[in-house]
Amino acid sequence: MTTPASTPRPTVLFVCVHNAGRSQMAAGWLQHLAGDRVEVLSAGSAPKDQINPVAVEAMAEQGVDIAHNSPKVLTDEAVEASDVVITMGCGDACTFYPGKRYEDWQLDDPAGQGIESVRPIRDEIKARIEGLLASLDIPVQA
Template structure:
């Protein structure tokens, strides 16, 4: 009897601007899960650039998200995902039956200094680790 490989789950992180929380979460998931999970992120009203303080906070732990660009949330991305993690995007997040949804209540790093962003980064890491366990 041979084991059939399990399909790679796809996780979509969504916040309003796709510049801070969702980008940090995507960075953590790529770093911790590698190619075991496909990672997407998007925003309901994406910013022009990623939050430089989020980039700095992630660089402190050896994760480079500087090359990421905020992306507009699409129905296609939601439909392609097994798990959709929302972070304060409210009613702007489309809902499709059969998807696993989680809403992570996290402070928004926008306009905050590095001292305030570090605990957000660390809380996101904790939640991403739990997410990886739940996908295994």
């Protein structure tokens, strides 16, 4: 089932502390698998200066380019604008608003890890994104 054109597309915000690995990979997968049917945001409570190069490499292996993304600071406005907020290991540092759909994905942090350790994290994120899309009734685009 496809989302009708008259239905507003949902906004999904991915949050991790540094916005340099997990949340960037999740945003990349969601954009890749959903296209323009979902608005994708990512942010961090203490963003780094650049995306983890090993995360970029792992995603590039799957044909998903996140190399030109940049870490962004988490704002109240981003949380307020989002229909779904997915946190990844930021604990109390992430803003919480009642009434939003929240999920906390417990994922290993790719920071400081080599490509062999980051690939399973990347693959787990993809599987979770596919589940998220199914829950939003949005088919994965080919």
